[in-house]
Amino acid sequence: MNDEMKEVEILLVEDNPTDAELAIRALKKSNLANKLVWVxxxxxxxxxxxxxxAYSGRNIVNGPKVILLDLRLPKVDGMEVLRRVKDDTRTRAIPVVVLTSSKEDRDVAESYQLGVNSYISKPVEFDEFAKTVAELGLYWLLVNRPPSTAK
Amino acid sequence: MNRIFTSFLRKFTFQRQLGITITLGIFMLALFSSVVGSWQGVARARSNLLEQGRHITENLARQSSLALIYASADNAVEAANATLDFPGVVSVEIRDAKQRTLLSLGKIDPAEFQTQIERASGSDKSGGRQTSAVLEAESQNAWRFSAPVYSHPPSSPFHEATSPELLGHVAITLSKATLTQMTTGIFVANLTTSFSFALLILFLIRLLSKRVTQPLNQLSACMERAEAGELQVRAELAGPQDIADMAHAFNSMMSVLEEHTAKIRQLNTELEQRVTRRTAQLEAANKELEEFSYSMSHDMRTPLRALDGFSKILLDEHSAKLDDEGKRLLQVLRDNSQRMGRLVDDILRYLHMGRRKIEFSAVDIAGLASEIFKALQAKASARRLRLEIGMLPPVWGDKEMIREVLQSLLSNAIKFSPTDAEAVIELGGTAGEEENVYSVRDHGVGFDMRYVDKLFRVFERVHPTTQYEGSGIGLAIVKRIISRHGGRVWAEGKVNEGAAIYFTLPTKEKNHE
Structure with a gap:
C-alpha cells in the first residue's frame, strides 16, 4: 500500500514497549488498532x-484522527510535541490525549495551557488501563465528530 | 507626712535640693545674726545715751546751785541754754526745794511724764539722800532725767564738814529720736552686711555645686544615651577627681560592654549562618530523599502495570495451556502487583501532599463532605450509611487538600463501621479564637488507645490487612495536610465503641497574620 494514501486513525507516541504493547492490545480488543501507528x-x-x-512521502491530510501522547519521551519530549501540534494550523484540530504516568500538577496545568484535549494518568491495574484506553479510542474515533476540514 | 516630703523632694534634682536647703539656711542665719547684732548694738547705744543724759543733768545741777541759792533764774539761763544745745535735749527745768519752777526752757508736755514724775518724787521722799542724776521717767518718745542740787560749802581743813543742804532739782528731757535713728541705722547696716555676705556665700556655693553636679548630670545623660542604645558613648572627664574617676570607670565599662556586644553579635551571626547552612543542607537532603522516593514510586508503576497486564494476557489468551494451580498462581501474582500498585499510588499521594503548594480559600466543608459521602455510598450501595453534619466553623485552606482529608477520614469511618446495621458517621466542630476544631466520629470497631501513636504513621496499622484493606497511609496523609496548614491531629477511641479523629485548622485571621 502506498504511504501517501495510507489513512491513519491513531498515533501512539510511547517509548516504553510494554506500555505500548498493552495499549495496542487493549485497542485491538475493541477493533480500533487497524489504522494505528506507534512511534x-x-x-x-x-x-x-x-x-x-522518514515520513516525507506522507500526506498530512491523512490523519491521524487522534494522538495518544506520553510526556516523558527521548529526544523531543511530549510537551514540545504538544506545543508544535497546537501551534501549527495544519495539525491544530487533531485531538491530543496525554496518556502518561505523571500525576504532577505542573504537567497537567501546562498541558491544558498548551491546548491538550484530555489528560489521563495511566492506571497501574491492567484491567483499568485497558478499559481506559479502549474508551479513549472509542470516544475520539467514533463518538467525537471532527471538523470536516480535518480530513 | 514623711512620705509626702520625700516624694516632694524626689521631684527635684540633687543640685536643686542642695540649693534650696543652703539658701534657706544661709538666709535664716543672716536674719538671725543681724537681729542679734542689732539688738546688742541698740542696747549699747541706749546705755550710752542714758549715761550721756545723766551726765548732762549732773552738769546742769552743778551749774544751777548759785541760781537756786539766790533764786535768780538769770544765773542759770546760760547753763540751761548750753544744756539745750546738746543733741536730743528738748527741755530743761529748774525747781527749788519747794518744787516751784525757777526756770523752764524748751518744749515740755507735762502730761506725758505725769505718772512717772509723781512716782519718782514719791520714791525720792521715802528713799535716802540722792546725790547723782537718775532716770526719772521714760515715755515712748523721751527720757526724763533729774538731779538734786545741793549747796557746796567750801571745803576747808578748818571747817568741820557739814551735810550739804538740798537747794532744789534740775530736770531735762532727752528725746529718743536719736536712739530710734540709731536703731534703724544699726538694723539696716547689719541686715545689709549679713545679706550681702549671704548672697556672696550662695554664689560661691552655687559655683561649687555646679562644678560637682554638672559632671554628674553629664555622666547620667551619657548613661541614658547608652541605655537607649547609642553606640560609642563616652563621658567627659570633668569636675572633681572622684567624679572624673567615676566617668572614667563608666567609659571603661562601656568599652568592655561594646567589646562584648560585638563579640556576641559576631557569634550570633556565625551561628545564624551555620543554622541557615545546616537548614539548607537538611532541606536539600530531605528534598532529595522525597524526589528519590517520588521518582522511584513513579517509575515502579510501569513495570507493575506490565506484570499485571501480561499476567492477565497469559490468563486470557493462554489459559488452555495452564492447569488450575497455574491459573491460581498467576492470579496471586496479579493480586499482589495490583496491591503494590495501590501502595505506590498512596505513597505518591502522600509525597504529593508534601510538595503541593497550598492555595488558601474559603472551603465549604459541609458541601464537600456531603459530595464525598455520596460517592462513597454509591461505591458501597449494599450498606446503609448516614452522615450527620453538626456545627461546622468556616474552613480556610486548600480545597483539594481538605477534600483529601475528608475523603480519607470518611472512608475510614465507613470502613470501620458495622456492616449489619446503619452506620452513622458524625462530622462536627467547634470554633476557636485562633483555630477551629473539627471531628469525624464513627461507632465502629474503634481501637485501643495504647496504639494511638501508630495511627498517624506511614504504613502503620492498628487492624490486620486481612480484616480491613488499606495501605495504612490515609491518616499519615491527613496528618501531613493538616500540619502543612498549621493545624494538629489527634484521635480518641475505644475498642468496639467507635473512634473519633480530630483536626484543627487555623482561622482565616490567624492565617493572615
Missing part, C-alpha cells in the same frame, strides 16, 4: 505529523 520518541512523532524525515 517511540518525540522527534519521530513530529516527523510523522509534519511528513518530514
Amino acid at each position: 517511540k520518541d518525540g522527534a519521530e512523532a513530529l516527523d510523522f505529523l509534519f511528513a518530514t524525515g
Whole structure:
C-alpha cells in the first residue's frame, strides 16, 4: 500500500514497549488498532505529523484522527510535541490525549495551557488501563465528530 | 507626712535640693545674726545715751546751785541754754526745794511724764539722800532725767564738814529720736552686711555645686544615651577627681560592654549562618530523599502495570495451556502487583501532599463532605450509611487538600463501621479564637488507645490487612495536610465503641497574620 494514501486513525507516541504493547492490545480488543501507528520518541512523532524525515512521502491530510501522547519521551519530549501540534494550523484540530504516568500538577496545568484535549494518568491495574484506553479510542474515533476540514 | 516630703523632694534634682536647703539656711542665719547684732548694738547705744543724759543733768545741777541759792533764774539761763544745745535735749527745768519752777526752757508736755514724775518724787521722799542724776521717767518718745542740787560749802581743813543742804532739782528731757535713728541705722547696716555676705556665700556655693553636679548630670545623660542604645558613648572627664574617676570607670565599662556586644553579635551571626547552612543542607537532603522516593514510586508503576497486564494476557489468551494451580498462581501474582500498585499510588499521594503548594480559600466543608459521602455510598450501595453534619466553623485552606482529608477520614469511618446495621458517621466542630476544631466520629470497631501513636504513621496499622484493606497511609496523609496548614491531629477511641479523629485548622485571621 502506498504511504501517501495510507489513512491513519491513531498515533501512539510511547517509548516504553510494554506500555505500548498493552495499549495496542487493549485497542485491538475493541477493533480500533487497524489504522494505528506507534512511534517511540518525540522527534519521530513530529516527523510523522509534519511528513518530514522518514515520513516525507506522507500526506498530512491523512490523519491521524487522534494522538495518544506520553510526556516523558527521548529526544523531543511530549510537551514540545504538544506545543508544535497546537501551534501549527495544519495539525491544530487533531485531538491530543496525554496518556502518561505523571500525576504532577505542573504537567497537567501546562498541558491544558498548551491546548491538550484530555489528560489521563495511566492506571497501574491492567484491567483499568485497558478499559481506559479502549474508551479513549472509542470516544475520539467514533463518538467525537471532527471538523470536516480535518480530513 | 514623711512620705509626702520625700516624694516632694524626689521631684527635684540633687543640685536643686542642695540649693534650696543652703539658701534657706544661709538666709535664716543672716536674719538671725543681724537681729542679734542689732539688738546688742541698740542696747549699747541706749546705755550710752542714758549715761550721756545723766551726765548732762549732773552738769546742769552743778551749774544751777548759785541760781537756786539766790533764786535768780538769770544765773542759770546760760547753763540751761548750753544744756539745750546738746543733741536730743528738748527741755530743761529748774525747781527749788519747794518744787516751784525757777526756770523752764524748751518744749515740755507735762502730761506725758505725769505718772512717772509723781512716782519718782514719791520714791525720792521715802528713799535716802540722792546725790547723782537718775532716770526719772521714760515715755515712748523721751527720757526724763533729774538731779538734786545741793549747796557746796567750801571745803576747808578748818571747817568741820557739814551735810550739804538740798537747794532744789534740775530736770531735762532727752528725746529718743536719736536712739530710734540709731536703731534703724544699726538694723539696716547689719541686715545689709549679713545679706550681702549671704548672697556672696550662695554664689560661691552655687559655683561649687555646679562644678560637682554638672559632671554628674553629664555622666547620667551619657548613661541614658547608652541605655537607649547609642553606640560609642563616652563621658567627659570633668569636675572633681572622684567624679572624673567615676566617668572614667563608666567609659571603661562601656568599652568592655561594646567589646562584648560585638563579640556576641559576631557569634550570633556565625551561628545564624551555620543554622541557615545546616537548614539548607537538611532541606536539600530531605528534598532529595522525597524526589528519590517520588521518582522511584513513579517509575515502579510501569513495570507493575506490565506484570499485571501480561499476567492477565497469559490468563486470557493462554489459559488452555495452564492447569488450575497455574491459573491460581498467576492470579496471586496479579493480586499482589495490583496491591503494590495501590501502595505506590498512596505513597505518591502522600509525597504529593508534601510538595503541593497550598492555595488558601474559603472551603465549604459541609458541601464537600456531603459530595464525598455520596460517592462513597454509591461505591458501597449494599450498606446503609448516614452522615450527620453538626456545627461546622468556616474552613480556610486548600480545597483539594481538605477534600483529601475528608475523603480519607470518611472512608475510614465507613470502613470501620458495622456492616449489619446503619452506620452513622458524625462530622462536627467547634470554633476557636485562633483555630477551629473539627471531628469525624464513627461507632465502629474503634481501637485501643495504647496504639494511638501508630495511627498517624506511614504504613502503620492498628487492624490486620486481612480484616480491613488499606495501605495504612490515609491518616499519615491527613496528618501531613493538616500540619502543612498549621493545624494538629489527634484521635480518641475505644475498642468496639467507635473512634473519633480530630483536626484543627487555623482561622482565616490567624492565617493572615
